[in-house]
Amino acid sequence: MTQGINQSRRNLFSRRKTNVIRPPWSKPERAFTDNCTRCDKCINVCETQIIKRGEGGFPEIDFSNDECTFCKQCVEVCPEPVFDTTLAQPWTNVASIKDNCLTAKGVWCQSCKDACEPRAISFSMAVGQVPKPVIDIDACTGCGACVSPCPADAITLMPTE
Structure with a gap:
């Protein structure tokens, strides 16, 4: 105890x-x-x-x-045994959109989508609202390309496990 x-x-x-x-x-x-x-x-x-x-x-x-x-x-x-290249994917991180995303404030922004090469970020349309980001976690590689272009610092990478 x-x-x-x-x-x-x-x-x-x-x-x-x-x-x-x-x-x-x-x-x-x-x-x-x-x-x-x-x-x-x-x-x-x-x-x-x-x-x-x-x-x-x-x-x-x-x-x-x-x-x-x-x-x-x-x-x-790296000379040390800190990496495991037998893993299927380089890591289990995927992008996650925080509540401070500009779209939550009614601002039209798609900078994350434009930066995402695997096209894991799309935007859902709704009548009378700006499109909201949606992340396809199966397509997201966790590369972080969407993080730096975000003007609101609203994207972070989170482990899926």
């Missing part, structure tokens, strides 16, 4: 982010952070410069300027 209480206290005061997105094909969080040496090789090789040094020096994804092209350069340059 004491161990459970101590663990709860530790989690209560922890500053560790739980919504961090690691590079594509990363192993689960604990396996990743246990093996990553924080050498920055993946950061330096990223062709779109979306891999940044995050909390504790570990690499994490920042979609504020660009998208992931799934080029696998981060996987290929």
